[in-house]
Each structure stands twice: as structure tokens, then as C-alpha cells.
Amino acid sequence: MDPVRTSRSAPTDRYANDLGRLRPATVAFLGRPRDLLIDGAWVPAASGQRFEVRDPSSDQVLTRCAAGDAIDVDRAVAAARRAFEGEWSRVKPCERERLMHRLADLIEAHADELAELEALDNGKSVLMARHVDLKHAIEVWRYMAGWPTKLEGKTLPISGTLVPGHQYAAFSMLEPIGVVGAVIAWNFPLLLATWKCAPALAAGCTVVLKPAEETPLTALRLGELVMEAGFPKGVFNVVTGLGPTAGAALVAHPGVDKITFTGSTEVGRLVVQGAAHNMKKVTVELGGKSPAIVLEDANLDLAIPGAASAIFFNQGQVCCAGSRLYVARKLFDRVLEGVAEQARGLKLGPGLDAEAQVGPLVSSIQRDRVLRYIGLGLQRGARAVIGGHAVESSGYYVEPTVFTNVSADMEIVQEEIFGPVVVAQPFDDLEEIARTANDTIYGLAASIWSRDLNRVFQLAPKLRAGTVWVNCHNVLDPTMPFGGYKQSGWGRELGGESVRSYLESKSLCINVAG
Ligand code: NAD
Secondary structure, eight states: OOHHHHHHTSOOOTTSOOGGGOOHHHHHHHHSOBOEEETTEEEOOTTOOEEEEEETTTTEEEEEEEOOOHHHHHHHHHHHHHHHHTHHHHSOHHHHHHHHHHHHHHHHHTHHHHHHHHHHHHOOOHHHIIIIIIHHHHHHHHHHHTSGGGOOOEEEOOOOTTSTTOOEEEEEEEEEOOEEEEEOOSSSHHHHHHHHHHHHHHHTOEEEEEOOTTOOHHHHHHHHHHHHHTOOTTSEEEOOOOIIIIIHHHHHOTTOSEEEEESOHHHHHHHHHHHHTTTOEEEEEOOOOEEEEEOTTOOHHHHHHHHHHHHHGGGGOOTTOEEEEEEEGGGHHHHHHHHHHHHHHOOBOOTTOTTOSBOOOSOHHHHHHHHHHHHHHHHTTOEEEEOOSBOSSSSOOBOOEEEESOOTTSHHHHSOOOSSEEEEEEEOOHHHHHHHHTOSSEESEEEEEOSOHHHHHHHGGGOOOSEEEESOOSOOOTTSOBOOEETTEESOBSHHHHHHTTEEEEEEEEETTO
16 A cells, blocks of 8 residues: 555545645655564564554555564563673663764654654644654764663661671672663653653663554654664664553563553553562553642743643643643633633644644544533533534634533543643632642642742642742753653653662672681
């Protein structure tokens, strides 16, 4: 099949991507067979099976990727183990840094093409992909590239009193955990791959990456760039495939030392159970239902667009999206109307349309899930101030939606919708809002909008969330650890904390009298 030609014959839907405008590099990438990267070579799945990858703006098939399963995962893990114990273990820290910087340079050189692939595959705006996903991914590769030569152990002031008369010297050393299995979600495909793979490689681990089946394209392009950068074969492997087959096989594989997972809390539970078999180390970054809290002294010129972008950025498909909006009662009507106004002004369109501000959701399944939640909200008496419908299109669009008249027991208030849907409620005082904000199973993030630092410092410590933003939302940085309290996960991405999670600590104790 010629994926581009097939898609060119897409319906003349004004919300569908115009694939005639794709860069030649993107067309060439889509035209190559999309196989697995195992031991430095591109190979089809052992079963020969493939799965379709669709353009969310039009439902047209873009390409077909190898559907890896347990046999392919086994081959990839074996290759990662060989590399870990062999060539990669001999690569000096300064050389690891150099390889990672070279990869960052290659990603930067191909950033426009990668952004286009991401927009095509995920539905997000190509501008956002370039200025958020790619920019951040490059920064993270560079930040992580600085770590290999700084992974220092400690000299320990040992007393050694248990065996009198002896004298000891003791040290702690940091060593890479080993083979890492990385399973990721579809909302920020290259960025999430980077959050996992960059610190793992910096620590000296080897990796088998299983991207989401909805969005495997940039992980495959990353695999090409890793090989071009000169990493030894087997250090970085990519197995595309479905969650319950390829994903579950990687999670359960006895040859994997650590699983790092980003996805839903529901699948996260399965991952924790699957990893328990050989007691793998586990990091899980899961769902969220993050509150954006507007206090009565907030600067509304900042808070209203901020609250709108907290939920509508990336079509609301953001783990830390501000999907619950709480506003001091006296400001409630103004903020509600302001956020609805912002939603009304957003331009819908496909990822390749540089002017589009709201794109399609990633899949028909995701669209139907979001519409089911909207239906549930309406049934339970919530009022949609704006939105509440799918968009007439062959793509997977849902209107930005703002609900009011909601109560804490509603599904739309408690559960992660993962779409452009926000629930808005008024509150009266700080104690009440702290309790309400914490009243879900999640604890990923929160934002406070206020000019009063005293109130900010009263409220922030009460919020059970891994990140609290003040007068901003969805701000990420390579230096700033990101992760969840409660059922939003275990562990942290980014920062030194992330690198540390790919390292073991070994104590070395020497009897100096011996
Ligand atoms: P998902 O849990 O359905 O899938 C995530 C990944 O797990 C995919 O690669 C999938 O193939 C794989 N998978 C599915 N079943 C599996 C199984 N049985 N065993 C092993 N792997 C399996 O999540 P999704 O729908 O792709 O992503 C959306 C979710 O991700 C949301 O809940 C969102 O909040 C969360 N997320 C969290 C963060 C964070 O940092 N906390 C970041 C992005 C997304």
C-alpha cells in the first residue's frame, strides 16, 4: 500500500489533514516498512503480523507497523542483555555523554520532521509538537547527557564496632540497574520515550521500548537516529505492538531488571502485578484529575486563559491537565464565562494546520470514551456551558466542553476523562478547597492562581500532589521532578531523581587491616 496516496484520497473533510503538504522526509519515512529495532537491525515481527496506524484527523490508515509479541520481546531483551554485559559496559561515561549529545543534535536537526510525524500520528498541532514536545525532548536529552560523568558514590564514615580491633574503609558506588523495559502512552509519544530512555541510557542501562500502538512513529524514527548517532547495537531496541501482548510480555519478562511505565492507573495496576514475579524495580506514572484553584485575589487576566489552557492544551489529553476548575465564589461567574469564551475562540483543525488550536483526539476509542463521560455528566444533571458534542467529521474531534452544576460524587468530577472537558465549581474557603482538591484517587498535580503568597503557602502544603504550580499550569522542565502522589504513580520522572531510579547502590566495605 502507498500510505500517502491512500490518504490523499481522503474525503474532502475540512478537518482532515492535507497529506499533499507533507515534507519529503515524512513521506519517505511512511513509505519504508515499519519493522522492529532489535540488536541494531530492523526486523519484521516473528509472527509476520502488523497493525494499522491511523491519522486521527481523517481515520485514514497511515502505515502498518510490525505487531511484536512475546517472541520478539524475548529477542529484544536478549539483545539488550548482551549489550549491557558486553560493549555498552565498556563505553566510558564521557563517551556515553558524547553519544547522547550527538543524538540530541540529530533530534534537533530532524525536529521539524519529527514534529510533523507526531502531529500526523497523534492529532496534535504541528506547532505545539515542534515548540513543546520536540523542544522539551531535546532539552531533556541534553540535560540527561550531562549526568554520566556526575554519578558519584560516597565515602562512608564507617566505625565498624561489631568486630573489635578491625579497621574498615567503606564506599557506596552507583551502578546501572540493567535492562530496562519502557512502556509508554500516546499523548506525548516522543517526549515520554525521552523521559524514560534518556535517564536510563545516562545511567548506563540498556532499553527495550514499547511505544503505544496508537502512536509508534516517532519512537521508530528515534530508533533510526539512535543508530545514526553510533550507539552500540542492542543498547536501544524498539518493539511495537499491542499492550496485552508486547507490553505484557515485556512487563513479565524475567530478563528485565526494571519496568518504567506511563499510562492509565488501570493498566498500571497490571504492570505492578506483572513485574512482581521477578521483583523488578518499577516506576509507574499514571493518571490524574488535577485541580486548578482560582483564589479570590487572583489576577484574572492570567487565571482565565491559564485555566483554559490547563485543560484544552493537547485536547485535554494531558495526565496533569487542569480538569477540575475551582473558583472562589465571588469570581465564579466571571471565570466560568471567561473560560467558556476562551473555549469558544479556539480554532478546530487537524495537526498539520498550523493555525489549529484544538485537534482530534488520538483514536475513535478515545473519542467514544470522552463522549460517554459527557453523556454521563448530562444524565446526572451537569450543565454544559459550552461544547458537549462530537464534531461532524471523519476524524475524532470533540468540542471543548465546560461543565457546571456538578457535584463531587459525579463520574465526571472523580474520574480521568482525558479529553477537552473541564468541570467547574465554586468554593468558599481555603480549608474547604484543600479537602475538595484532594478528594479523588489521584495526586499528580495542581495549580493555584493567586497574588497572595501567604495564602499560596497555606494551601500548597495541603495539596496531595507531586507538582503544585502557582499562576501557571503544565510547566515542565528537565530539572524538575514530575510524578504522582496516591494512585497517580510511584517514582519521579525528570531531574536527578529520575536518573537515580535507574541505578543500584552498592556498598563496598574493605578490611584495611587485612
Ligand atoms: P494505557 O494504560 O491504556 O496504555 C499505556 C501503554 O500500556 C501502551 O503502550 C499500551 O500498549 C500498554 N499496555 C496496555 N495494556 C497493557 C498490559 N496489559 N500490559 C502492559 N502494557 C500494556 O494508557 P493510554 O490510554 O495509552 O494513556 C493515557 C493514560 O496515560 C492516562 O491515564 C494518562 O493520565 C496517563 N499518562 C500519565 C503520565 C504521567 O506522567 N503520570 C503521562 C502521560 C500519560
